[in-house]
Amino acid sequence: MKKPIEPFRIKSVEAIPYISREEREKIIKEAGYNVFLISSDKIYIDLLTDSGTSAMSDNQWAGLMHGDESYAGSRNYFHFEETIRELTGFKYIIPTHQGRVTENLLFSVIMKPGQLIPNNSHFDTTRANVEAKGGIAKDLLYPWAHEPDYEHPFKGNINLEALEALIQETGAENIPLGMITVTNNSGGGQPVAMDNIRSASEIYHKYGIPLFLDACRFAENAWFIKSRDPKYHNTSIRDIVLEMFSYADGCTMSAKKDGLVNIGGFLALNNAEWNERISNQLILIEGFPTYGGLAGRDLEAISRGLKEVVDERYLEYRIGQIAAIGEMLDGFGIPYVRPAGGHAIYIDAKRFLPHIPPHQFPAQALVAALFVEGGIRGVEIGSLMFGSADPKTGKFQAPQNELVRLAVPRRVYSYLHLEYVVQALAEIYKKRDKIKGLRLVYEAPALRHFTARLAEID
Numbered sequence: 455m456k457k458p459i460e461p462f463r464i465k466s467v468e469a470i471p472y473i474s475r476e477e478r479e480k481i482i483k484e485a486g487y488n489v490f491l492i493s494s495d496k497i498y499i500d501l502l503t504d505s506g507t508s509a510m511s512d513n514q515w516a517g518l519m520h521g522d523e524s525y526a527g528s529r530n531y532f533h534f535e536e537t538i539r540e541l542t543g544f545k546y547i548i549p550t551h552q553g554r555v556t557e558n559l560l561f562s563v564i565m566k567p568g569q570l571i572p573n574n575s576h577f578d579t580t581r582a583n584v585e586a587k588g589g590i591a592k593d594l595l596y597p598w599a600h601e602p603d604y605e606h607p608f609k610g611n612i613n614l615e616a617l618e619a620l621i622q623e624t625g626a627e628n629i630p631l632g633m634i635t636v637t638n639n640s641g642g643g644q645p646v647a648m649d650n651i652r653s654a655s656e657i658y659h660k661y662g663i664p665l666f667l668d669a670c671r672f673a674e675n676a677w678f679i680k681s682r683d684p685k686y687h688n689t690s691i692r693d694i695v696l697e698m699f700s701y702a703d704g705c706t707m708s709a710k711k712d713g714l715v716n717i718g719g720f721l722a723l724n725n726a727e728w729n730e731r732i733s734n735q736l737i738l739i740e741g742f743p744t745y746g747g748l749a750g751r752d753l754e755a756i757s758r759g760l761k762e763v764v765d766e767r768y769l770e771y772r773i774g775q776i777a778a779i780g781e782m783l784d785g786f787g788i789p790y791v792r793p794a795g796g797h798a799i800y801i802d803a804k805r806f807l808p809h810i811p812p813h814q815f816p817a818q819a820l821v822a823a824l825f826v827e828g829g830i831r832g833v834e835i836g837s838l839m840f841g842s843a844d845p846k847t848g849k850f851q852a853p854q855n856e857l858v859r860l861a862v863p864r865r866v867y868s869y870l871h872l873e874y875v876v877q878a879l880a881e882i883y884k885k886r887d888k889i890k891g892l893r894l895v896y897e898a899p900a901l902r903h904f905t906a907r908l909a910e911i912d
């Protein structure tokens with residue numbers, strides 16, 4: 455196995471607590487088997503999300519000292535604008551404090567109730583923002599993209615035939631904008647091919663519909679295009695990125711991912727009228743258009759992060775980390791969504807714990823077991839997040855997959871940390887028959903996985 459070698463050395467370290475197994479057994483019970491309810495000082499390796507959890511470089515930290523905190527016209531905004539224009543080619547750059555407010559701004563200005571937004575897969579917040587404004591969020595993956603074992607180099611591709619059929623059925627006038635999410639987080643962190651972005655763009659544009667990329671992990675997607683599509687082996691990441699954006703009319707971005715920062719985002723677009731309307735709305739809810747809810751120093755850290763993220767040695771190491779987890783899991787026969795994604799590994803809990811039925815939350819049981827075994831925090835994407843009771847029959851309706859996402863923060867954990875995580879999974883795998891299902895003790899009316907409390911079933 456080619457081990458991912460860090461293209462950096464360490465200048466500052468943060469101690470992480472390690473509490474005993476006995477304490478962890480007590481804590482998980484007290485937290486109602488929900489790791490969202492455990493304080494981070496009880497976690498040894500935190501793989502809850504790759505969002506806002508990156509380590510910044512010395513250059514980014516130095517950038518904070520160059521913060522110009524002027525209310526209007528901060529020099530950091532102009533650096534931010536120039537960096538994003540160079541990367542994406544878009545004309546207008548609107549700063550925001552994170553991805554979901556960007557979605558909120560976009561949909562509140564350009565979409566009317568009853569209109570439809572297609573995407574390969576909407577991320578939760580994108581779907582929630584479309585629906586909150588009265589729109590319909592439609593996911594259009596190929597059927598094989600839902601099969602955990604199906605190997606495809608670009609499993610995040612949008613289903614082109616389904617897209618064209620949907621546009622004809624709905625009428626282009628009812629689709630103010632189409633999207634593609636790169637990489638496809640909700641579908642396993644899987645990349646989208648350049649040919650797929652180009653073809654989708656042609657379809658959208660044939661019907662006069664603008665295309666926006668949800669670009670949170672644009673650099674990781676570009677790395678997959680470079681390494682998996684022979685046509686791009688000799689193209690630089692910057693050129694691949696520019697080409698990806700050239701097929702789109704704008705993008706939404708959470709800089710908490712490929713911006714390599716802890717907070718920030720932006721909207722970039724070419725349409726002058728939309729820019730004006732969105733900027734006016736921005737002033738209402740985020741701030742003046744040259745800071746958009748961020749400090750000048752944050753804008754500077756993002757500009758510098760966006761330049762670092764397109765470094766090919768960084769990306770080789772970054773994607774290599776996830777691939778290495780996959781290869782280690784293969785050694786133990788542990789099932790996961792294949793191939794390994796860009797920012798996370800998704801363990802297939804349905805096959806890991808076949809004795810636990812969906813209504814007893816197998817993926818959540820695995821999340822809890824991983825905390826007890828190694829102080830490791832992952833996140834459930836299964837029956838707890840998406841399952842529900844049929845309003846008429848009361849019968850439990852399970853989602854197609856029961857997954858545990860282990861998202862790897864950028865530049866934070868070493869190869870040994872990752873090995874430790876796989877070893878903990880392997881320990882659980884050996885004694886998987888002993889893992890018990892869970893039952894709900896408390897659930898909130900919406901987004902219940904954040905606050906739910908559960909208990910073990912004896």
Ligand code: F0G
Pocket residue numbers: 502503504505552553554555577579580635639668670708709710719
């Ligand atoms: N789009 C995608 C594809 C995302 O993965 C996220 C966030 C957002 C939009 C929203 O961005 O958090 O800055 O408001 N994903 C995080 C995750 C939360 O854990 O996957 P945000």
